[in-house]
Amino acid sequence: MTTKTTKAPLPSARLATARLTTVAALTAAVLTAVPLSGATAGEKRHDGAWRGAWATSPQAATAPFGPNWSQQGFANHTVRQVVRVTTGGTKARIELSNRYGTTPLRITGATVARTDKGASVKAGSVRQLSFGADRSVTIPAGGTAHSDGVPFPVRALESVTVTLYLAAPTGPATFHHFASATSYRADGDHRSDRDGTAFEETSGSWYYLTGVEVGGGAPARRDGIVTFGDSITDGVGSGPGVNNRYPDELAERFAAAGKPRSVLNHGIGGNQVTNDTVWAGEKGIARFKEDVLTEPNVRTVILLEGINDFGGSLPRGVVAPTPEVSVERLIAGHRTLIRQAHARGIKVVGATLTPVKGSFYDTPAVEAKRDAFNHWVRTSGAYDAVADFDRAVADPSDPDRMLPAYDSGDHLHPGDAGYRAMADALDLDAL
Structure with a gap:
């Protein structure tokens, strides 16, 4: 041609x-x-009961158009991120990526909640997430982790707020540059806060969060x-x-x-x-x-x-x-x-x-x-x-x-x- x-x-x-x-x-x-026998190890992690509700592609830390939080990473910070799901269910889990990390990533704790305004979440909606029954998880360099599913009824086109507490220094962060959305950061542990007053910093990118999956409801x-x-x-x-x-x-x-x-x-x-x-x-x-x-x-x-x-x-x-x-x-x-x-x-x-x-x-x-x-x-x-x-x-x-x-x-x-x-x-x- x-x-x-x-x-x-x-x-x-x-x-x-x-x-x-x-x-x-x-x-x-x-x-x-395609039968399961033809699936990769990454695909086999799904048991068929989950469907993607929101996702984004991870990138290596970079800042070509101005500063963001990816290159320095986090240390004793809470990061709160708002996403809108495309389909609903009665339970939810999140996907976190350390694909471009060079060292293990420690997630000290994480929550999911219904979005209110800005960094605030609706009263009574905060759910603590676990990873293999533990509240914390360490994701190896290059790795991905899913939280356990938690009862969390959500409707299509509803916004949810995912909050990560990162106590230990992370180093450069796997992130998604152009979010067309606002993420929030606070010093210290504010993963369970209902109001958003502690979250005084903002960014136009997403960090570590690469998916929200739902189950239940419709088959x-x-x-x-x-x-x-x-x-x-x-x-x-x-x-x-x-x-x-x-x-x-x-x-x-x-x-x-x-x-x-x-x-x-x-x-x-x-x-x-x-x-x-x-x-x-x-x-x-x-x-x-x-x-x-x-x-x-x-x-x-x-x-x-x-x-x-x-x-x-x-x-x-x-x-x-x-x-x-x-x-x-x-x-x-x-x-x-x-x-x-x-x-x-x-x-x-x-x-x-x-x-x-x-x-x-x-x-x-x-x-x-x-x-x-x-x-x-x-x-x-x-x-x-x-x-x-x-x-x-x-x-x-x-x-x-x-x-x-x-x-x-x-x-x-x-x-x-x-x-x-x-x-x-x-x-x-x-x-």
């Missing part, structure tokens, strides 16, 4: 609500569950969805604390239809499919196994990633450029992700790359690659279905540019309305 191609004509009717187009019939192999079914990608999946450009990322909007559509689903966000701002980066996580073809294939009861993954592969080689002065990536190399990366998913019986929805005209990625070379890759996504038949996010948010009068009403202002990331249009472009029945 060359880097120049003729653009497919845009449909004349309602570009912003372009629907998900399914590819010819799915193979039986894709729709058949556990293999119908979960993982959204995998870069900053446009991560929600950069959406308002802070309002849960308007496109995966959030998708979860709201399912809930409004009376069919709440597990919708898990595994986007990392700046991430690439083919290149590791010093600030935006491991390359997608490496992290996919740990971030996606270890999630419980997942049926579908939506792949939206590649614009950073094409634009990351441009010298922009914020972060170090990465090696140039051809269209052929990005396609090979996506085929690798598809193979990994299909080997686990997971259906793959491929998404076209959204417009970049007017952004810091706007060059003739990047645009030619974007066009060529999108043509391949639409026509190759490599995926089980295609989500045409490009056409969903493009300006009908200038298809290389995002519609101004959908633009966050940097001409690369959608704003809240743009993320809503992306979610509306997905056919719930096809998913």
Whole structure:
């Protein structure tokens, strides 16, 4: 495939609500569950009774855009983090990651509670968490831990607050950079506090917390969805604390239809499919196994990633450029992700790359690659279905540019309305 191609004509009717187009019939192999004997050790930790309610992808400590708490870590601190779950149940547990730690991580104690306002939680809702019947847990370097399940009725789209007390020095922290949410920190042990007055420091990142899982209520079914990608999946450009990322909007559509689903966000701002980066996580073809294939009861993954592969080689002065990536190399990366998913019986929805005209990625070379890759996504038949996010948010009068009403202002990331249009472009029945 060359880097120049003729653009497919845009449909004349309602570009912003372009629907998900399914590819010819799915193979039986894709729709058949994989037996447990084929699962990895990471996947075997799930007993089938749990489903993901919220998730994020961990990253190594970094601070390319200003200070956060990851590089120094914590010592005699309590960290309180608020997340919104996409599906409900009658019990809950959390997942904590020390994937990028170089020493064992000691969690002195943890709680889960119903969110009130800011760092406050609702009276009577605090539940102490245990780990193998102990209140504390030590997570080895590179490791992950789940708490024991605790009775904790929660509804779809309800916010919950997870609080960690870290008594001993942690060293650099495994974290998630762009949370589009506020985390809180206090000196000393405040894991059981109802009010938030002790939490005087704030951060726009998540620390150690990588999942909330629920059980009970509706029977556990293999119908979960993982959204995998870069900053446009991560929600950069959406308002802070309002849960308007496109995966959030998708979860709201399912809930409004009376069919709440597990919708898990595994986007990392700046991430690439083919290149590791010093600030935006491991390359997608490496992290996919740990971030996606270890999630419980997942049926579908939506792949939206590649614009950073094409634009990351441009010298922009914020972060170090990465090696140039051809269209052929990005396609090979996506085929690798598809193979990994299909080997686990997971259906793959491929998404076209959204417009970049007017952004810091706007060059003739990047645009030619974007066009060529999108043509391949639409026509190759490599995926089980295609989500045409490009056409969903493009300006009908200038298809290389995002519609101004959908633009966050940097001409690369959608704003809240743009993320809503992306979610509306997905056919719930096809998913």
